[in-house]
Amino acid sequence: MSQERTNVATFKGNPLTLIGPELKAGDQAPAFQLQKNLLETSTLQDYAGKVKLISVVPSIDTGVCDMQTRRFNEEAGKLGEGVVILTVSADLPFAQARWCGAAGVENVVMLSDYKDNSFGKSYGVLIKEFQLDMRSIFVLDANDKITYVEVLKEMTEHPDYDAAIAAVKALI
Template identity: 45%
Template sequence: MEERKITMHGNALTLVGKAIQVGEKAPVFYGLGKKLEPVSLEEFADKTVVISAFPSIDTPVCSAQMHHFNKMATDFNKDVVILAISCDLPFALNRYCAAEGIDRVITLSDYKDLEFGLKYGFLIEELRLLTRGIVIIGKDQKVKYVEYVPEITAEPDYEKAMEALRQLS
């Protein structure tokens, strides 16, 4: 398997798992929801799904990413769902969303089984956290857009993701 790297402050980190590609069938995964309940990607099979992956909600860049996607959610109809996923505990995600008024995205925690991180190639081996990035899955369950942000302290390319979403409308 090809070794993939990202950086954090210029220092190399290893991504575990195969990089997902546009056109592939989106792997089904489970994350933990707000009440520690398992939530499956299959629950959103009739929707376009935007996955916003990030390392930890308690960092400025991750917070900015969360706010951006919460605002972006107002631009789309009910056929688009935004999942924000990290290895933060559900309690931390709930606390953050309540304090920051984040109410238009669904938060999922990958801390328990790392299923999303492994199946989508977002897991950082050295940190046991997810790398930053975006995945868009169409209603046909195929991957339509993927971004693995090469420097984890940088924000994703929101405009490219928005353009990919517009093309699905």
């Protein structure tokens, strides 16, 4: 059974339970398999040798998630070929694709954790109460070592964009 962590996150002040380990800078990033679409999967290995910023959002169709993804899409265009920004949510790949088309988002890779929430469980950000992934940021170096982690304490707040981008820039 997966580890459950309480008193670490809230939604509008109400406590949430996160499932999985608390990852920290210095940890090796867990492998993952996420859906690019219904038929195609993507793994951590697909981005080997690149610096990775993983932007985790509960649902792309909410205001903060929308703004977070747009902001990292904008930043992605400035960071060069050695960096990839992955946006992970439990939204269906159809919803992710529709949103990207409507928003004109082309610089981030959208990946879905809808099938079994395995990303959320292995990265310690699965919200037990909602079966969504908690808003969080993970920066991984080219060897998949975690160098920066921010798991938001309140689901409705924005991450520290500047600190996340600075963590990426420190690796390139």
